[in-house]
Amino acid sequence: MVTTPEGATVSRxxxxxxxxxxSVPDPELPVLTLAELGVVRGLRxxxxxxxxxxxxxxxxxxxxxxxxxxxxxxxxxxxxQAEVTVRTVLSPPWSTDxxxxxxxxxxxxxxxxxxxxxxxxxxxxxGLAIRCPHCGSTDTxxxxxxxxxxCKALRRCEACRxxxxxxxxx
Amino acid sequence: xxxxxPTPATVPAQAHATAALSLGDDALVLSHRxxxxxxxxxxxxxxxxxxxxxxxxxxxxxxxxxxxxxxxxLAYLREERAFRNVQLVEQPNGDFAHTIARQLYFSVYQQLxxxxxxxxxxxxxxxxxxxxxKEVAYHRDHAEHWTLRLGDGTxxxxxxxxxxxxxxxxxxxxxxxxxxxxxxDRDALRDGWLTTVTDAIRRAxxxxxxxxxxxxxxxxxxxxxxxxxxxxxxxxEMQHLHRSHPGATW
Numbered sequence: 001m002v003t004t005p006e007g008a009t010v011s012r013x014x015x016x017x018x019x020x021x022x023s024v025p026d027p028e029l030p031v032l033t034l035a036e037l038g039v040v041r042g043l044r045x046x047x048x049x050x051x052x053x054x055x056x057x058x059x060x061x062x063x064x065x066x067x068x069x070x071x072x073x074x075x076x077x078x079x080x081q082a083e084v085t086v087r088t089v090l091s092p093p094w095s096t097d098x099x100x101x102x103x104x105x106x107x108x109x110x111x112x113x114x115x116x117x118x119x120x121x122x123x124x125x126x127g128l129a130i131r132c133p134h135c136g137s138t139d140t141x142x143x144x145x146x147x148x149x150x151c152k153a154l155r156r157c158e159a160c161r162x163x164x165x166x167x168x169x170x
Numbered sequence: 171x172x173x174x175x176p177t178p179a180t181v182p183a184q185a186h187a188t189a190a191l192s193l194g195d196d197a198l199v200l201s202h203r204x205x206x207x208x209x210x211x212x213x214x215x216x217x218x219x220x221x222x223x224x225x226x227x228x229x230x231x232x233x234x235x236x237x238x239x240x241x242x243x244l245a246y247l248r249e250e251r252a253f254r255n256v257q258l259v260e261q262p263n264g265d266f267a268h269t270i271a272r273q274l275y276f277s278v279y280q281q282l283x284x285x286x287x288x289x290x291x292x293x294x295x296x297x298x299x300x301x302x303x304k305e306v307a308y309h310r311d312h313a314e315h316w317t318l319r320l321g322d323g324t325x326x327x328x329x330x331x332x333x334x335x336x337x338x339x340x341x342x343x344x345x346x347x348x349x350x351x352x353x354x355d356r357d358a359l360r361d362g363w364l365t366t367v368t369d370a371i372r373r374a375x376x377x378x379x380x381x382x383x384x385x386x387x388x389x390x391x392x393x394x395x396x397x398x399x400x401x402x403x404x405x406x407e408m409q410h411l412h413r414s415h416p417g418a419t420w
Contacts, residue, residue, distance in 0.1 A: 059226060060226060060229035060298070061225045061228050061229020061232070090300075091301070093304065095304075143215065145308060145315075146215075146219035146308070147218065150223075150225055150226055170304050
């Protein structure tokens with residue numbers, strides 16, 4: 001047993017199942033796990049033996065949340081947990097700051113410029129240079145504020161001329 | 171629409187249900203209007219952008235309507251008079267400038283409103299507002315940049331953008347009418363909205379419309395279930411599949 005900062009005890013089994021739930025790949029960005037994306041909020045086993053997982057969406061309307069829930073249920077079922085409930089929680093809201101350092105590295109390797117820190121001025125106003133994930137140049141231009149998904153913007157590198165996605169700060 | 175919408179911690183009181191319907195219907199109806207651009211937007215990037223904004227709004231609508239009841243029943247089985255959205259969001263897409271003017275007026279309002287709700291820890295809407303306000307910041311950014319680009323563009327785009335701002339102006343007054351169950355500082359909302367919209371319009375070399383912000387017969391009408399003529403046609407299209415094939419899934 002370990003004790004969380006909130007004082008609740010977490011069993012070894014809960015820890016293992018949490019790690020397992022977190023290891024599920026993101027359905028839209030399969031290079032990232034859900035833990036690296038920072039969307040698995042917690043896991044507990046109730047007195048009746050049911051496993052409850054808390055999951056938070058990146059965007060309120062993110063359609064991937066249903067696939068994520070189903071994938072988590074499946075891996076926990078395969079691990080012998082018959083009763084699994086995945087609950088969606090909104091608060092506190094997910095932020096791109098919740099993506100782990102390893103998650104950011106993988107995004108860049110995958111060709112997606114990772115989000116910068118969100119800062120105090122809100123998501124849109126971050127003015128830091130965005131680096132091309134292909135050649136590393138910071139000479140890049142915004143083509144469209146919304147790309148293949150709401151969480152990404154489409155940019156072009158002026159050095160290597162390649163277009164690329166940028167995971168927007170949120 | 172299926173299972174994984176957040177479950178509300180408590181069932182809201184009647185007044186909160188009215189507020190949730192009002193905000194949820196705003197998001198749902200505007201989402202549907204923006205979705206109508208799919209296959210018709212002027213450039214591919216805009217098609218994707220408008221669809222993404224529509225998806226954000228649909229997500230907000232699902233959470234808000236689920237506070238009140240079954241989201242599908244509320245979206246697909248209510249009659250026109252039961253919808254509580256402001257008339258602004260039901261206005262037809264028009265040309266691209268009309269869509270951008272509607273986006274500018276609404277996203278500035280929604281961002282300021284959600285900022286207030288997010289800061290009110292006692293509000294049942296604080297969690298959804300805190301999350302959605304970050305998404306809406308991008309909607310507003312999108313609308314402001316297009317307002318600048320069209321207003322400060324060619325004589326044709328300038329005149330169309332001005333025409334659109336003028337045409338939709340009379341629907342903006344309703345944004346600041348009281349909503350049952352929603353505790354907001356309406357003066358701050360109106361002042362903040364006017365300052366931001368005025369600044370965007372000025373930078374776009376356009377003129378702030380000077381007519382009344384409310385039509386003679388329409389003051390606050392959408393929130394009371396009274397809608398403009400195009401809304402009925404929109405609802406017919408939005409609801410007909412569900413009504414023709416109740417319970418159908420794929």
